Amino acid sequence: GAVVSQHPSWVICKSGTSVKIECRSLDFQATTMFWYRQFPKQSLMLMATSNEGSKATYEQGVEKDKFLINHASLTLSTLTVTSAHPEDSSFYICSAITPVSYEQYFGPGTRLTVT
């Protein structure tokens, strides 16, 4: 199957700082990528849809100025958590859709801890 990578796999940062997470589709081009957040024992919640070359579409309740998304190429989308707070601590997962079969593949996730 298709491979999606994320970097870093985990990060610890201090409150008030910004953190950037990268999502790459390794063996296919993805015009659309997604960012999800998952709290312990909860389902994945969609945060935003990232489209290559255009602005991201955010789900209701997700602050676009806090969670900056950039999809600069067909294989890379980035999520920047700005002015992070402890309540932003979570597991962030990206996904990408394969262009022909529309199967959605997920990255391994990034564990963010804000102290």
Next chain:
Amino acid sequence: SQKIEQNSEALNIQEGKTATLTCNYTNYSPAYLQWYRQDPGRGPVFLLLIRENEKEKRKERLKVTFDTTLKQSLFHITASQPADSATYLCALRENSGYALNFGKGTSLLVTP
């Protein structure tokens, strides 16, 4: 309101038996339904996709059924193995977009 419900209780079965997981949905018109496996601290791993006009899909020991009248999908793992122990997620995609809507998942434990 829209709901995707999976067995909330963990499913414990003996090695070699068939595991059957259920996904029921309300107020969705899914074009696709996908099943994923998720291990602790990891992202979901794609298993199978079934379209609204398909009744059944198979892949090795896995089988998925999709009944749009009952609004239900069943996910079967035959000849289960301890390595199959994980959380299994059901996800729906409607025609209006590519985003997936996930259930909370069912935890499967296969004991030797």
